[in-house]
Amino acid sequence: MLVQVALPVPLYRVFDYSVPAEKASSNAALPKIGSRVEVPFGRQTLIGIVVAHISPADSNVPASKLKPIYKCLDSEPILDASMLKLAYWLARYYHYPLGDVLAVMLPSLVRQGKPLDLLITHWRILPHVTDDDFRANAKKQKQQFDMLKLHGKRGASEDVLLLEGMQRSFLKTLEDKGLIERFIEPKIAPLTVKLAKMPLDLNEEQKLAVDAIVSAQQAEEYTGFLLNGITGSGKTEVYLQAMQAVLEAGKQVLILVPEIGLTPQTRARFASRFAAQIVLLHSGMTNTYRLQGWQDCRTGHAQIIIGTRSAVLYPFANLGLIVVDEAHDASYKQQDTLRYHASDVALYRGLQQKIPVILGTATPTLEHLKLVDDAKLVEYQLRTRPGLANPATMQLIDARLQSTHQQSQDDGASFDTGLTDALITAIRQTLEAGDQVLVFLNRRGYAPVLLCESCGWQADCPRCDAHLTVHYSSQNQQNSYLKCHHCDWQAYIPAVCPDCASQNLDARGLGTTRLSENLHALFANPQTSKTLYPIIQIDRDTTRRKDSWENIYQRINQGKPAILVGTQMVAKGHHFPNVTLVCLPNADRGFLSADFRSPEHTAQLMIQVAGRAGRGDKAGRVLIQTLQPDNELLLKLVKDGYLSFARQLLQERKMLGLPPYSYAALIRCEGKTLAATTQALTDAIAGLPDAHNLAVLGPIDAPMSKKNSRYHSQLLLLAKERPQLHHILEHWWPSVLTMSSAKYLKLTLDIDPIGW
Known part of the structure; x- marks a missing residue:
């Protein structure tokens, strides 16, 4: 027998290898399907995954040219049949080489052939050590020591301690002083999940959603749910109570979040409800921790898994529920290598595992609304906020009627703040009332x-x-x-x-840094303000350092009057109970973009930002400063809300034959000259089959035709039926990659692109 191996190379095929004589005596000795093998490939040695056993008669490679595998790295499969089925589906749907798909699905250490080891480093305090062993001035060491002391005599694993805020350098220092020790122990099976805090009372809308999800889970059948709830309507409580039944049945729950910044606070929310083994998975973790997390999912040690988009590709021992929070977010779409969408993959995995999948959002995408119309998703709406909290009121400020405020400087000169007097007055009144203000500007930098x-x-x-x-x-x-x-x-x-x-x-122009300085001149300068209010800037520039976002979050939640200035980072699921006013000083940009999806994405962002206001007991309001107060789409959004706005866009898309009423594939070409990229795409069009019945748009320059000294062109294919598009791509796309004009160019295929 021979083995077929999928290798991490950009070729749309698998490779046949023979098995050394000492392993060929019986099929039982063959490397198992789903295990890793080390094989020769040209002059390289690669790690691949065995995907099939075949007889020599079924191989297209002559026996004289067959190469033997070097080594089998796993005695048991690391990917079971369902994971291989997922890999084949991803390769087929996204038209990506199977070997590269498997490489994306596996942590880097697994791809490198490292052993799968469940032994991890733990730390504990030595029995003879007391608080008296610390000098009075060793405050930071004592603080770290006290954090470890909370875990008792058994200590805790290093990854848990680091997540709690301990630093590896302090652990090493305490070890050198003979106060603590490191030790290795195998992971034990987790205890049965227990409630750490009683659930909240549900309103009628929440109860209907929870009952439906639990019924689907108990029936062990797939159902896709669209949990369409306004911001602050208690979607997380629905997740928690739906999870309870799943966890009590001994199954795992996967929760996807769009950003790394959301994972710590999401973990804290779920940890406060359940005494369970919670694992975080995101790109900010070291390779070792990612391997441990992957193993915990695969072996069942992880009970609640919270991760960003790549977590949907992990293996699970007994998955019972998938939750995709903020399901509308564009971060779920992978923009390089395997260009998958985590929401779509989550729905496929739910179908594959026969488990419910929840897509939770306040601003569903048009694709998800279309799936509801087609009865492929079951929608549950949450229209009210718990308690006395009401949705924030939205109001337009016509910037044509009042110019932006000019602020005088000490030298007599003045500068444009970018804010109208009405906006400044509202901010001051909110601060004087003891509340917080969020000013949203999705453009970082100074200008x-x-x-x-x-x-x-x-x-x-x-x-x-x-x-x-x-x-x-x-x-x-x-x-x-x-x-x-x-x-x-x-x-x-x-x-x-x-x-x-x-x-x-x-x-x-205006960026977050300049806006922060302008607000500082207005509200944190003793010459212009009786009370000095802190200005807290929240963007990628201010949250680069480790723990910076957590420190900012703690500062905000102290509840003192302050002005938060942030980009879209602040729009994604954060809970700021003392923010009662949200200001959008530049609301026009998104409605003027050439991208046909821009109005949808802009409206989603505006509603998500608006949802940060009035989440506590106080009423919230949203002020939108605009030069186009008569813009029909903007008026529709403010007057009738997001759903009515989205339904109008959906009708326009239907009339124009655009997604989701058609199915798109975007081919991008990158090269040293624009002429070369355009010619390659022109040749690709010539290679399409006759009577293909596709709408072909291009080749045209990409929205940014030159990037990083490389030139970019693109070609868009639209089809009325999805099978029709994929049938053509299956035969046409591999031939495009082998065209002579494509040599030395980078060609990529994006199925279901989120913009072009």
């Missing part, structure tokens, strides 16, 4: 462009078709620079214009 007022020169990225963003701080001018947010190219801010030597360089 989006640096402009010469004399000759019109603009600071552009030399490697991309994009302006350089100005990063500037009046408090630390040495840390000021220009940066491209697409390729990370950086440069110093010039003192004079490179074209005309003028000193009249002006940073135009």
Whole structure:
């Protein structure tokens, strides 16, 4: 017998290998399907997954050219039949090589052939150690010691301690002082899940949803649920009570969240309800922890799994429920390698495992609404907030009728704050009432462009078709620079214009840093404000450091009056009970984009940000500053709400024949010249079968035709029926990759793209 191996190479095939004579005496000695093997491949040695056993007669490779496997790395399969079936489905649906699909599904250490070891490092306090062993000035060491002491004599695993905030350097220091010790012990089976806190009372809408989900779980049948609840309506409580029945039945629950920043607070929420083994999975973890998490899922040690999109590809011993929180979020779409959408994969896995899947959101995508219309998802709506909390009221501020506020400086000059007087007055009144304000601007940095007022020169990225963003701080001018947010190219801010030597360089536009400084001048300057209010900036620049987001979150939840200035990071599932006012000073951009999905995404973002207001006992309101108060879509959103807005967009999509009423495949081509990429896509179109009945749009330049010194073109294929599109792609796409004009170019295929 021979073995067929899927290897991590960009080839749409598997490879046949012979088995050394000492292992060929019986089929029982063959490497098992789903196990890893080390094999020769050209001049390389690769790790692959055995996907089949075949007889020599079924192989297309002559016996003289068959190579033997070097080594079998696993005595038992690491991927069972259901995981291999998932891999085949992913390869088939996304038209991606099977070996590369399996490489995406496996943690890097598993791909490298490392042993699967359940032994992990634990730490515990030595029996003779007491609090008296610490010097009075060793406060930080004592603090870390006290955290470990909470775990008693048995101690805790290193990954748990690090998640709780301990630092590895302090553990090593305490060990060197003879106060604690590290030890290794195998993981034991987790205890039965118990409630750590009693559930809350459900309203009628929540109870209907929980009963339906539990019924599907008990019947062991797949049902996809769209939990369509306004922000703050108690979707998490529905998750928790639906999970209870699953966990009590001894099954695992997978909870997907869109961002790494949400995983710690989500873990805290679930840990406060259940005494269970909770595992976090995201890209911020080390390779060792990712391997341990993968193993915990596979062996059943993990009972509640909280992860970002890649967690949906993990193996599970006994999965009973999948929850996709904030299911509308674009972060669930992988934008490189295997371009899968985690929500779609979650629904497939639910069908495969015969378990319920919950897609929870306040702003469902048009695709999910279409699935409800087609009876492929069951919708449950949550229209009310628990207790006395009501949804925030939304109001437009016409920026045409009142110019933005000009603030005077100490030297007599003035600057434009970017905020109207009405917005500033509302912010001040909210702060004086003891509440918090969230000002949302989805553009980080100081300003989006640096402009010469004399000759019109603009600071552009030399490697991309994009302006350089100005990063500037009046408090630390040495840390000021220009940066491209697409390729990370950086440069110093010039003192004079490179074209005309003028000193009249002006940073135009508003970023979160500049907005924070403007608000500081208005509300944290003793010359302009009787009370000084903190300005808390929340974006990728201020949350880079370890624990920075947790520290910001704790500062916000102290409840003191403050102004939060944030990008879309603040819109995703965060609970700020003391925020009663949300301000959107630049609400027009998204409705003016050329991307046909932009109005949908903009509305989702606005509603999600608006949902941060009034989540506690106090009423909330949302002020939208706009230069287009008569924009029909904006008025529809404000007056009638997101669902009515989405239904109108859905009708427009139907009339235009756009997704979700058609099915799209986007081919991107990247190369050294635009002419080469365009020619390759032109040749690809020529290779389409006659009478293909597809709408072919392109080739055209990508929205950013030059990025990181490479040129990009794209081609869009639209079909009325999904099987029709995939049937054509199955035969056409592999031939495109082998075209002579595609040599030295990078061609990628994106099924169900979220934008073009």
